[in-house]
Amino acid sequence: MARPGPMTRAPAEAAAANGPLVAAEAVQKYFPLRRGLFARRAPGEYLRGVDGVSFAIPRGSSLGIAGESGCGKTTLARLLLRLITPTAGRILFEGVDLSTLDGPALLAFRRRAQLMVQNPYEAINPRFTMEQALAEPLVIHGIGTREDRLDRVIAALAQVNLRPADAFLDKYPHQLSGGQLQRVGLARALMVDPIFLAADEPVSMLDVSVRAGVLNLMKAIARARHLTTMYISHDLSLVRYVCETTMIMYLGTVAELGPTEAVLASPKHPYTQLLLAAAPVPDPGRPLPEITAPEQVPTPIGPGIGCPFQDRCPQVMPVCRTVPPPLVFVGPKHEAACHLYGPH
Amino acid sequence: MALLALEDLRVEYRTARGTSGAVDGVTLEVREGEVLGLVGESGCGKTTLGRAIIRVLPRNARIAGGKIVFDGVDLAALPEAEMNRYRWRSIAMVPQAAMDSLDPVYRLGDQFTEVLTVTGALTRTDARRRSLDLCDLVGLDRRRLVALALRPRLLLADEPVTALDVVVQHRILKMLRTLTAELSLSVILVTHDISVVAQTCDRMAVMYAGNIVETVPTPDVFPRPRHPYTMGLQNSFPNLLAPQETLIPIEGVPPDLLHPPPGCRFAPRCPFAIDRCLVERPALRELEPGRWAACHRAEEAGALRIQSQEAERWRVPVP
Amino acid sequence: MRSGSVDALPRPGQTWAGWRRAAGTLWGVLQHDRFAFAGICIYALFVLIALSGDIFAQLVYGARPALTVGFVAAFFVALIGTSVGIIAGYYGGWLDAVLMRLADVAFGIPYLPFVIVLVAFLGPSLWNIVLTMALLLWKDTARVVRAQVLTLRERGFVEAARVLGSSPRRLMLVHLAPNVLPIALLYGSLAVGWAILTEASVSFLGFGDPARISWGYMLQDAYISQALSGGAYNWFIPPGVCIMLVVMAGYFISRGYEELLFPRLRRR
Numbered sequence: 001m002a003r004p005g006p007m008t009r010a011p012a013e014a015a016a017a018n019g020p021l022v023a024a025e026a027v028q029k030y031f032p033l034r035r036g037l038f039a040r041r042a043p044g045e046y047l048r049g050v051d052g053v054s055f056a057i058p059r060g061s062s063l064g065i066a067g068e069s070g071c072g073k074t075t076l077a078r079l080l081l082r083l084i085t086p087t088a089g090r091i092l093f094e095g096v097d098l099s100t101l102d103g104p105a106l107l108a109f110r111r112r113a114q115l116m117v118q119n120p121y122e123a124i125n126p127r128f129t130m131e132q133a134l135a136e137p138l139v140i141h142g143i144g145t146r147e148d149r150l151d152r153v154i155a156a157l158a159q160v161n162l163r164p165a166d167a168f169l170d171k172y173p174h175q176l177s178g179g180q181l182q183r184v185g186l187a188r189a190l191m192v193d194p195i196f197l198a199a200d201e202p203v204s205m206l207d208v209s210v211r212a213g214v215l216n217l218m219k220a221i222a223r224a225r226h227l228t229t230m231y232i233s234h235d236l237s238l239v240r241y242v243c244e245t246t247m248i249m250y251l252g253t254v255a256e257l258g259p260t261e262a263v264l265a266s267p268k269h270p271y272t273q274l275l276l277a278a279a280p281v282p283d284p285g286r287p288l289p290e291i292t293a294p295e296q297v298p299t300p301i302g303p304g305i306g307c308p309f310q311d312r313c314p315q316v317m318p319v320c321r322t323v324p325p326p327l328v329f330v331g332p333k334h335e336a337a338c339h340l341y342g343p344h
Numbered sequence: 345m346a347l348l349a350l351e352d353l354r355v356e357y358r359t360a361r362g363t364s365g366a367v368d369g370v371t372l373e374v375r376e377g378e379v380l381g382l383v384g385e386s387g388c389g390k391t392t393l394g395r396a397i398i399r400v401l402p403r404n405a406r407i408a409g410g411k412i413v414f415d416g417v418d419l420a421a422l423p424e425a426e427m428n429r430y431r432w433r434s435i436a437m438v439p440q441a442a443m444d445s446l447d448p449v450y451r452l453g454d455q456f457t458e459v460l461t462v463t464g465a466l467t468r469t470d471a472r473r474r475s476l477d478l479c480d481l482v483g484l485d486r487r488r489l490v491a492l493a494l495r496p497r498l499l500l501a502d503e504p505v506t507a508l509d510v511v512v513q514h515r516i517l518k519m520l521r522t523l524t525a526e527l528s529l530s531v532i533l534v535t536h537d538i539s540v541v542a543q544t545c546d547r548m549a550v551m552y553a554g555n556i557v558e559t560v561p562t563p564d565v566f567p568r569p570r571h572p573y574t575m576g577l578q579n580s581f582p583n584l585l586a587p588q589e590t591l592i593p594i595e596g597v598p599p600d601l602l603h604p605p606p607g608c609r610f611a612p613r614c615p616f617a618i619d620r621c622l623v624e625r626p627a628l629r630e631l632e633p634g635r636w637a638a639c640h641r642a643e644e645a646g647a648l649r650i651q652s653q654e655a656e657r658w659r660v661p662v663p
Numbered sequence: 664m665r666s667g668s669v670d671a672l673p674r675p676g677q678t679w680a681g682w683r684r685a686a687g688t689l690w691g692v693l694q695h696d697r698f699a700f701a702g703i704c705i706y707a708l709f710v711l712i713a714l715s716g717d718i719f720a721q722l723v724y725g726a727r728p729a730l731t732v733g734f735v736a737a738f739f740v741a742l743i744g745t746s747v748g749i750i751a752g753y754y755g756g757w758l759d760a761v762l763m764r765l766a767d768v769a770f771g772i773p774y775l776p777f778v779i780v781l782v783a784f785l786g787p788s789l790w791n792i793v794l795t796m797a798l799l800l801w802k803d804t805a806r807v808v809r810a811q812v813l814t815l816r817e818r819g820f821v822e823a824a825r826v827l828g829s830s831p832r833r834l835m836l837v838h839l840a841p842n843v844l845p846i847a848l849l850y851g852s853l854a855v856g857w858a859i860l861t862e863a864s865v866s867f868l869g870f871g872d873p874a875r876i877s878w879g880y881m882l883q884d885a886y887i888s889q890a891l892s893g894g895a896y897n898w899f900i901p902p903g904v905c906i907m908l909v910v911m912a913g914y915f916i917s918r919g920y921e922e923l924l925f926p927r928l929r930r931r
Contacts, residue, residue, distance in 0.1 A: 068509040081826050110828030117819030125820045127841045137827045177597050188823065207385040208536060212580040213593030234509060237582035241591065264584065278514035280539035281585050282578070284562040288518050288543050291511070 019095060020056035021196055021228045022080060027053045027089035029075055029252075033301065048300045049075040051252035051308075052089070054327075057245075059195075062222065062229040064243030064260065066236050066275070070300065072252035073232045077198045080230065081115055082106070093196070111141055114189035116199040116218075120181035120206065124173040130157070130184055131169040137191040156187040160217060179210035186218065190225075197222065198230040203238065215241060236279055240264055245333075248272045251300050251308040254327060258334030268336035270313045307339065315340060346413075347530050348374040348397070348498055353410035353420070355389070355396045364601040366392040366405070368554035371628060374498065379524055379531040381541030381562070383577070384551035385598060390534045393551070394500045397532075398435050399427050414498070436496035438504050495527060502534045517544045538581055542566065550574050553598050553609040556628055559636040570637035570645040572614045575652040592655045608640070615657040616641055616648050721876050722901050726909075728789055728877040729859050732796075733909060736858035739797035741851030744804025745843060749835050751805065752812025763809070769802040775864065782870050789872050792865055796858050804850040811843045852917035856910030863906060878902035 030046040050072045057063045065073045078084050079091060082098045091098045093109065101109050117123045124133045134153040138144050144152060157165035160183040173181060182202060189197060199218065203211040219242060222229050231242045239246055239260065246260040248271065256269040267273045277289050292314045307313070307320040319339050327335040328342055355367035366389045374380050384390045395401050397412055399419065412419040419430060501520070505513040521544060524531055533545055541548050541562065548565050550558040550573060558571040569575045579592040596613040599605055605612055611621040620640050628638040641648060651657060751762040778795045785791045815821060816839075824838050863879025865871050871880055885891065885899040 068511070083822065083825055107828050110826065113826070115823060115826040117823055119819050122819040123823060125824075125838055125842070128820075136824070136829075140828050140833070179597075185819075185823070188827075192827065208538070209385060209576060209580050209594035211593070212591035213595065215591065216593065236510075237584040240584065240588070241582050275510060276584070278510040279584050280510070280513070280517075280537065280543055282539040282542045282566060282581050282583050283585065284542045284566060286543065286585070288514065288521065291514060291518075 021059045021094060022057040022230075023092040024053055024055050024076075024080070025090045025092070027076075027079060027091055028087045029072075029079055029084065030087045046301070048072075048252045048304060050079065050086075051300075051304070053249075053252070053254055054089075055247060055254065055257060057196075057228055057230060059228055060226050061245060062231060062243040064231045064233065064239035064246045065249060066233055066239045066246060067249035067255075069234065070251075071249040072300075073249050074200055075252075076249070077115070077200050077230065077232055081113055081198060082109065107141070111192045112194050113196040113198070114192065114194040116182070116185050116189055116197065116202045118201040118204060120178045120185060121173070123181055123185040124188075126173050128173070129169065130171050130173075130176075133173075133184065134188050134191060137188060141192055143192070152191070156191055157184075159190070159221070160184070160187045161213075162187075177210075178206050179214060182206060182214050183217065186214070186221070190221065193225075194227070196228045196230075198232070200232045201234070202231075204233065204235070211238075218242065236264065236275060248275065251304075253308055253324075254335075254337055255309065256334075256336045257327065258331065258336075262331055262334045266331070268330045268334070268341060269309075269338045270315055270340075271309050272336075274312070307337075346373040347376045347378075347415060349411075349413040350393075350397070351411040351413065353393070353396065353412060354408040355392050355401065355405055356408040357392075357402075358404045358406075359602070362602045365408075365554055365604070366601060367396060368601075368604075369410070370551075370554075370556050372549055372556055372559065374530050374532060376530060377524060377528045378547065379520070379533060379545045381538075381545035381548040382532055382534045382551060383536065383538055383541055383548060385536065387598060387601075388551045389554040389601075390551050391502055394437070394502050394532060394534050397498075398431055398437050398500060399424075400431075400437070432496065434496055435498045435500065437500040438502060497528075497530060499529055499531045500534070501531060503536070504533070505540060506535070506537070513540075520544065538577060539583075550577070553604065554601060555609055555638060556636075557610065557638045559628070561634055564635065568645070569649065570631060570635065570642050571610075571639050572616050572641075572648060572652065573610050575649060576613075576658065579652060579658070590655065592653075592658050595658060608638075615652070718881075718898060718901060721881050722878070722905060725876045725878045725881055725902065726905065728872070728875050729862060729879075729906070729909065732789060732793055732862040732877075733855040733859040733913070736793045736796040736800070736861075737851050737854040737913070739793070740800045740854040740858070741804055741847050743797060743801035744850065745808050745840070745847040747801060747805040748808025748847075749812055749839050749843065752809040753816060753831065753835055753839060759809075762805070766802040766805050769799050772799060774799055774861070775868070778861070778865055779868070779870050782865070787870055787872050789862075789875065792862055792871070793858075796854075796861060800854055800857060804847060804854070807846055807850060808843045811846055812839055815839055815842055848917040849914075852913040855913035859906055859909055863902075878906050 027050055028048075029050040031049055033045045033047055053072075053076065055063070065076065067073050075084070079086055080093075080098075082091075082101065085099050093113065096105075098109070124130075128136070131150070131153055134156055135149045138149045138152060143149075153169070154165040157163070157168055162168050162180060162183055168176070168180075168184075176184070185202075202218070203214050206214065215238065218229070218231075221227070229242075231239060233239050236246075243260055246256075246258065246263045247254055248256040248263065248269065250271050255271045256263055256267065263272060264276065267276055274291065277291055294312055294314070305324075306322050307316075307325050310316050310320045313320065317339055323339070325337045325339045325342055327337045330336045330341050350370050350372045353367055353370045353372075354365060357364045357366050368389075370393060372380075382390050382393065392401070392405065396405075396407055397414075397419070399407070401407070407420050410420065414430065414435065419427065422430075504520070505516055508516070517540065520531065520533070523529055533541065535541060538548075545562050548558075548560060548562050549556050550571065552573050558565070558569065558574050560570070565574065566578065569578055573594070576592070576594040580594060582591060594613055599609055599612065605622070606625070607623045608614070608617070608621040608626050611617040614621065618641065624640070626638045626640045626642075628636050629642065630636050631642055637645070639645075747762050747766070751759040777799060778792065781795050782788075782791055785794075821834065821838055824834055829838070859878070862871065862877060863882060866877050866879030867883040867886065869883060871877060871883075879902075881902040882899055885895070885902075888895075888898075890898040
């Protein structure tokens with residue numbers, strides 16, 4: 001099998017070297033509700049996982065994506081890593097449309113974009129020792145010789161503070177704690193020297209006392225290696241800890257996008273305001289606030305006319321029922337998709 | 345007056361590799377109408393403690409000693425048949441996987457009614473009416489409220505909001521507070537999330553490896569933790585509203601309860617451990633009225649709090 | 664074929680002390696080894712020798728087709744079932760739909776009539792029976808393996824492997840196959856039992872290979888000779904017990920293999 005070298009760049013792509021590393025252009029991913037060989041699908045019978053999302057992640061920066069479960073954040077991550085392909089729209093990675101990648105070019109992309117999965121207990125094949133798990137990326141991409149690989153694996157373990165590395169080489173996943181496994185997950189993602197790292201709720205299954213260790217490690221490694229990162233979480237305080245930019249998603253759409261501190265200090269979209277009000281804070285002096293938003297279970301199924309947040313919005317207006325709000329600037333680099341700030 | 349008082353409660357699990365003291369000498373009080381937050385890492389024994397109170401332990405677990413005094417009666421000494429009088433009627437439980445606590449095959453109303461009638465407390469019609477009342481009271485999230493169907497006096501809520509979205513979580517916590525006020529209900533809220541405790545509970549008990557290490561009124565715990573473990577938890581927990589700080593993890597892992605360390609169980613991970621901590625187990629002491637901590641150096645807590653802010657100290661050498 | 668005198672073989676001691684000694688030894692073995700079923704089997708054989716040398720000879724000879732059919736058929740059932748299950752579960756979509764409809768068809772075909780018709784076409788032979796079993800019995804394994812693959816596919820390590828650039832072949836062979844192996848082995852060992860039973864039923868119905876003695880053939884022979892009503896238990900119980908023991912042995916071997924292969928199970 002021909003081994004691809006560093007990503008082969010066409011001249012046009014070289015121009016994109018200064019642009020954002022990742023750019024999503026009106027990305028849409030619909031999932032058919034009825035499956036089967038001969039199923040016919042009416043237009044409404046789709047689940048709108050991601051519904052027209054555009055954003056860019058500049059090189060070396062970190063984007064945090066927050067929202068309720070089912071808002072499409074994981075689907076978006078899978079799209080960006082080309083685990084699935086969009087129904088419509090384009091995702092550009094270093095200026096190249098991901099859906100055009102194939103064969104060696106796709107394999108080269110796989111060396112540049114990596115993932116840290118949510119559940120540490122499922123992150124490693126239970127039949128693999130840590131050595132096998134960490135050597136696997138090297139085997140797939142044909143990096144290094146057999147002896148060389150062991151050295152790399154040991155170095156990788158040391159890099160994520162699993163010392164002495166020898167003690168971990170022959171361990172199986174069930175012999176390690178969640179925090180240790182998540183570190184191995186990080187180390188495995190770094191084996192191929194990626195430039196983009198997506199992390200999908202990497203600490204949500206971990207105990208509070210070990211979360212900080214994994215997050216600090218991620219931050220330190222991202223800084224040292226100039227990684228571009230994307231961090232997905234339902235916990236705004238963790239997004240704030242890791243990311244410069246924050247994107248709030250609601251039912252597959254972008255509700256608000258901007259510098260983290262700006263979004264959290266002066267949230268513009270009613271949904272962001274709701275999330276912030278409801279978020280628990282370790283401060284006994286602050287009692288649980290009153291929330292006025294109507295109780296509604298959001299559904300990503302159906303025709304989807306108007307603003308996706310209309311049924312739960314305390315400030316809903318007639319226009320929200322018919323016109324989906326576009327993203328408008330509400331501050332420096334700070335955008336919100338809400339008619340309160342639009343021309344209406 | 346205390347509605348529930350645990351005195352030196354011990355729960356043991358028999359495993360293939362030996363006996364593990366999942367709850368090892370817990371002394372704790374829950375007052376009338378109070379919400380007590382029970383906090384700790386996974387595996388620290390908080391779920392076991394909750395289940396021991398209502399005596400629904402797994403087969404290989406048993407109460408090995410101590411008292412569970414509820415309203416003047418020692419539940420640990422009651423025969424099984426009499427214990428049933430207390431379950432549901434006086435003490436109710438919301439189990440961890442609340443999503444699974446209702447049978448999807450039956451309608452909600454029928455399930456409420458079943459709880460109410462099977463226990464023999466009400467007739468069918470009354471039960472029906474009561475369940476409707478309850479539904480009105482709690483709004484959308486009815487499923488969690490089966491536990492309240494019989495107007496118990498103590499509610500054990502085991503991670504009731506874990507894995508829920510913040511908005512739903514907020515609604516349930518809010519509802520919990522309303523209910524405690526309206527029904528003068530006492531609650532033990534088991535959780536790993538100290539921010540949930542901060543905003544909902546009157547008092548907080550911190551558990552570590554089967555021991556209670558600190559019990560304090562909630563308003564006091566965050567500015568002035570007295571146990572190094574609580575300090576560590578506070579360091580590792582992000583606060584959305586406070587200025588951004590570097591989080592400090594507690595390195596290491598909780599001890600194996602089959603072979604717990606002889607002294608303080610937190611000593612191997614504690615940056616302030618002295619020789620005494622390694623050999624002598626600290627007792628839970630009342631330092632000031634209502635403020636209890638199990639630490640040999642609790643008197644120095646003021647100084648330790650300042651030192652605990654330094655990340656370097658928490659780098660415990662790898663064993 | 665009623666030949667094969669075994670008079671030359673030794674008989675166990677018929678004294679009371681001899682029986683007691685034998686029972687004591689057996690009990691000792693049973694206490695120490697779960698594979699002591701083998702011991703029971705040997706013991707049973709000796710009893711049979713004592714009872715009827717003729718039946719013993721048939722029993723020994725009949726083991727050959729039973730084991731051949733059992734293991735060969737089980738091997739193919741597990742192989743086809745696992746491959747189909749993994750491919751259907753991994754790729755999903757139309758391939759999954761087609762393969763699973765095929766499985767439905769296999770489910771729908773009544774087994775014995777199918778075997779009888781096929782044997783009638785191809786001629787009665789052991790290998791044709793094996794062939795029909797391979798053609799029809801893979802469906803259970805395939806279904807269960809597919810279900811397992813569907814949950815495995817959502818696991819983090821499969822996703823991570825895809826992100827790392829694993830080829831579908833590598834994913835299926837390195838990540839999925841080892842993780843469905845326990846269940847495939849279990850179904851494989853169950854298939855051993857099925858295959859032996861099926862061979863027995865086909866022979867019992869008289870569609871087996873007439874040139875070979877098998878345990879099923881013995882049962883049929885006993886049935887036709889009205890051994891059941893005649894109270895000739897020593898005629899039909901031994902082949903029945905042997906079928907049962909081999910099926911159990913298949914199961915225990917797969918369990919042991921599983922423990923050997925995946926040490927994690929040993930802790931429990």
